[in-house]
Amino acid sequence: MSFSATNFAQPRPVPVGIRSNEKSLSSDPFRFRFRGSPSFLGSPHSLRFNPTPPLKLAIPHCRRSTAAAVTDVKSSANMLITKEEGLELYEDMILGRFFEDMCAQMYYRGKMFGFVHLYNGQEAVSTGFIKLLKKEDTVVSTYRDHVHALSKGVPARAVMSELFGKATGCCRGQGGSMHMFSKEHNLIGGFAFIGEGIPVATGAAFSSKYRREVLKEASADHVTLAFFGDGTCNNGQFYECLNMAALWKLPIIFVVENNLWAIGMSHLRATSDPEIWKKGPAFGMAGVHVDGMDVLKVREVAKEAIERARRGDGPTLVECETYRFRGHSLADPDELRDPAEKARYAARDPISALKKYMIENKLANEQELKSIEKKIDEVLDDAVEFSDESPLPPRSQLLENVFADSKGFGIGPDGKYRCEDPKFTQGTAHV
Amino acid sequence: MLASFQHSKMLRAIRHKNILPAISAFRAFSSSAKEMTVREALNSALDEEMSADPKVFLMGEEVGEYQGAYKITKGLLDKYGPERVLDTPITEAGFTGIGVGAAYYGLRPVVEFMTFNFSMQAIDHIINSAAKSNYMSAGQISVPIVFRGPNGAAAGVGAQHSQCYAAWYASCPGLKVLSPYSSEDARGLLKAAIRDPDPVVFLENELLYGESFPVSAEVLDSSFCLPIGKAKIEREGKDVTITAFSKMVGYALKVGRILAKEGISAEVINLRSIRPLDRSTINASVRKTNRLVTVEEGFPQHGVGAEICTSVIEESFGYLDAPVERIAGADVPMPYAANLERMAVPQVEDIVRAAKRACYRSVPLAATA
Numbered sequence: 001m002s003f004s005a006t007n008f009a010q011p012r013p014v015p016v017g018i019r020s021n022e023k024s025l026s027s028d029p030f031r032f033r034f035r036g037s038p039s040f041l042g043s044p045h046s047l048r049f050n051p052t053p054p055l056k057l058a059i060p061h062c063r064r065s066t067a068a069a070v071t072d073v074k075s076s077a078n079m080l081i082t083k084e085e086g087l088e089l090y091e092d093m094i095l096g097r098f099f100e101d102m103c104a105q106m107y108y109r110g111k112m113f114g115f116v117h118l119y120n121g122q123e124a125v126s127t128g129f130i131k132l133l134k135k136e137d138t139v140v141s142t143y144r145d146h147v148h149a150l151s152k153g154v155p156a157r158a159v160m161s162e163l164f165g166k167a168t169g170c171c172r173g174q175g176g177s178m179h180m181f182s183k184e185h186n187l188i189g190g191f192a193f194i195g196e197g198i199p200v201a202t203g204a205a206f207s208s209k210y211r212r213e214v215l216k217e218a219s220a221d222h223v224t225l226a227f228f229g230d231g232t233c234n235n236g237q238f239y240e241c242l243n244m245a246a247l248w249k250l251p252i253i254f255v256v257e258n259n260l261w262a263i264g265m266s267h268l269r270a271t272s273d274p275e276i277w278k279k280g281p282a283f284g285m286a287g288v289h290v291d292g293m294d295v296l297k298v299r300e301v302a303k304e305a306i307e308r309a310r311r312g313d314g315p316t317l318v319e320c321e322t323y324r325f326r327g328h329s330l331a332d333p334d335e336l337r338d339p340a341e342k343a344r345y346a347a348r349d350p351i352s353a354l355k356k357y358m359i360e361n362k363l364a365n366e367q368e369l370k371s372i373e374k375k376i377d378e379v380l381d382d383a384v385e386f387s388d389e390s391p392l393p394p395r396s397q398l399l400e401n402v403f404a405d406s407k408g409f410g411i412g413p414d415g416k417y418r419c420e421d422p423k424f425t426q427g428t429a430h431v
Numbered sequence: 432m433l434a435s436f437q438h439s440k441m442l443r444a445i446r447h448k449n450i451l452p453a454i455s456a457f458r459a460f461s462s463s464a465k466e467m468t469v470r471e472a473l474n475s476a477l478d479e480e481m482s483a484d485p486k487v488f489l490m491g492e493e494v495g496e497y498q499g500a501y502k503i504t505k506g507l508l509d510k511y512g513p514e515r516v517l518d519t520p521i522t523e524a525g526f527t528g529i530g531v532g533a534a535y536y537g538l539r540p541v542v543e544f545m546t547f548n549f550s551m552q553a554i555d556h557i558i559n560s561a562a563k564s565n566y567m568s569a570g571q572i573s574v575p576i577v578f579r580g581p582n583g584a585a586a587g588v589g590a591q592h593s594q595c596y597a598a599w600y601a602s603c604p605g606l607k608v609l610s611p612y613s614s615e616d617a618r619g620l621l622k623a624a625i626r627d628p629d630p631v632v633f634l635e636n637e638l639l640y641g642e643s644f645p646v647s648a649e650v651l652d653s654s655f656c657l658p659i660g661k662a663k664i665e666r667e668g669k670d671v672t673i674t675a676f677s678k679m680v681g682y683a684l685k686v687g688r689i690l691a692k693e694g695i696s697a698e699v700i701n702l703r704s705i706r707p708l709d710r711s712t713i714n715a716s717v718r719k720t721n722r723l724v725t726v727e728e729g730f731p732q733h734g735v736g737a738e739i740c741t742s743v744i745e746e747s748f749g750y751l752d753a754p755v756e757r758i759a760g761a762d763v764p765m766p767y768a769a770n771l772e773r774m775a776v777p778q779v780e781d782i783v784r785a786a787k788r789a790c791y792r793s794v795p796l797a798a799t800a
Contacts, residue, residue, distance in 0.1 A: 214488075
């Protein structure tokens with residue numbers, strides 16, 4: 001599938017207050033088409049998710065946002081990316097894919113344990129968004145966070161050791177697969193609870209705005225990306241944060257990785273109105289739907305959203321239609337999903353798509369792409385070897401870092417007002 | 432910051448003064464006997480911390496234009512502006528998470544819950560994103576946030592507005608849980624909480640807000656802070672130890688005066704800090720008196736008293752001359768009717784009875800209506 005010229009819909013006010021099954025389905029282009037009778041409580045097989053045409057911009061009815069950016073791109077340059085950018089994107093997606101495949105291997109060999117949620121198939125979203133960020137920008141993720149960590153720049157060695165539970169991991173083995181934190185790369189989680197990362201991300205965006213306006217730090221224009229799935233979009237915290245982010249015009253982008261499935265719950269069975277991008281305008285922010293299997297389209301939408309946030313024009317809700325090729329986690333037998341659906345999305349593999357685009361547009365040749373793959377293979381072999389050889393955390397690490405204040409009492413590094421209970425500092429819990 | 436000699440002098444002065452509520456006929460005047468309500472104490476603490484550090488900001492429902500649901504944040508909106516005193520929508524989970532996210536980046540939010548009952552809507556963020564983050568990130572991300580608000584029973588507000596959350600929050604590693612009694616406690620502990628680099632749950636009491644306590648000049652100083660994790664011996668004694676926090680300290684002090692008339696000298700410990708619990712002070716006191724009565728307003732099972740009792744058994748079992756008496760609220764959701772509510776919360780008579788039982792002055796076990 002090559003990148004086709006954007007089927008650009010003119011910005012127009014979204015008709016507010018339309019309910020799902022009331023209007024005639026054929027006439028309204030914003031509605032999904034359902035084949036057969038829409039029996040929401042029945043088997044998901046009777047509902048076919050027919051994706052809408054790619055890029056649509058929904059403008060809240062009280063405001064017009066500048067959609068000009070995308071049309072400009074269409075008319076000016078022929079290529080959306082340069083060769084360097086293309087190779088960077090390709091390398092990042094290959095790293096994400098190979099890493100996750102390696103995780104599966106390691107899990108079945110017993111080196112990795114607990115919950116492991118893999119990202120295969122969704123690489124375009126991570127790469128498309130995160131590669132546009134500065135180092136100071138923040139990424140908040142969910143339990144499916146390995147590839148977000150890698151795209152943000154956390155070394156593969158650190159992520160792999162963390163998964164093995166070794167002391168050299170990015171969180172010294174204390175977080176695990178679902179809790180990747182890296183202060184240096186501004187990746188602040190890794191949250192296991194659905195929806196938990198969204199308010200935290202909104203807070204990070206709030207701190208950026210606070211620093212700029214109250215603390216008067218002129219360079220504080222950092223944006224925050226919050227990644228979460230379709231299941232989360234039915235959670236209360238999501239709506240609370242859409243409200244507050246729009247109310248206070250926070251520099252945040254809410255990125256919905258709509259892979260249609262929340263473990264075994266089909267998005268269509270769980271949601272009264274499955275079009276998530278429409279929930280943005282309901283709160284007064286721009287809502288965008290994009291084909292999440294195409295990294296270049298994601299990148300275009302991301303560029304506009306990030307620029308909007310950095311300018312101070314507030315949040316955006318981006319719904320990326322994507323798919324996970326593996327089950328929800330490595331423990332998921334993945335029996336409920338239709339093999340035909342899986343095959344359809346496998347044909348839209350983002351890595352193959354980018355490869356085809358780059359070769360057809362003479363941005364790179366097979367040789368160069370193969371050498372990238374080989375390089376990533378070596379990076380991963382090195383990461384696994386490093387993690388294997390790394391030590392387990394020492395026993396003393398059990399009681400460390402419960403508090404930032406290392407003795408657990410009082411205030412002040414100068415020792416004043418500090419109350420020293422000898423038992424606490426020596427850690428009498430017998431390990 | 433006070434110099435260390437002033438600091439120890441101050442602590443000694445505080446320890447030996449009996450801080451009694453409102454009017455007391457005879458007291459030694461150590462410095463200016465100024466009186467301050469708990470409300471004013473909290474307000475002044477917030478004011479001073481906000482002016483000292485621009486990263487401190489307040490958020491909560493009605494903290495701004497309404498001047499605070501209980502007027503704790505009165506005047507702060509006018510002084511610091513809407514960017515630092517945020518009126519939030521009614522979204523506890525959302526705004527608590529926003530506070531945590533801001534704290535990840537070094538800002539110092541003070542999140543107000545209108546009552547701690549509402550914190551249950553946000554408890555995921557208090558525990559999972561605030562308390563556990565420093566540990567999960569192996570020390571990379573600390574969360575210098577304060578969650579404050581009224582806790583425990585008020586008067587006639589019913590079951591959903593009356594629960595005490597001290598035991599729940601204090602069982603979670605990664606949180607510090609403080610509960611002040613007097614104005615001096617309120618000022619010192621809130622300032623310490625705001626300056627602390629870790630998440631602090633600050634449990635106030637609505638019925639104490641209006642109570643007035645004498646405060647010394649040291650307490651009024653803007654760098655006054657109380658250490659976290661240190662209890663205060665409000666009244667020294669040698670026959671029985673009574674531990675309490677928040678409003679129950681006032682009751683325990685009344686009990687102390689009543690028992691004194693009968694020849695029982697009670698030592699009253701104001702816990703101040705529920706987590707970390709000042710086990711050394713409690714144990715030292717029990718080793719001196721050999722009897723213990725724990726008092727709390729919350730539900731009895733798995734409560735603060737249960738933890739104190741176990742700590743004493745683990746460390747000072749040989750010193751106990753009588754079983755530990757545990758006074759707690761009744762094991763029922765709080766009723767509304769005034770007479771039932773009175774029975775559901777510890778009263779001075781209940782504590783007196785328990786202390787006498789601990790001292791083997793035969794008193795029947797069950798309370799009568």
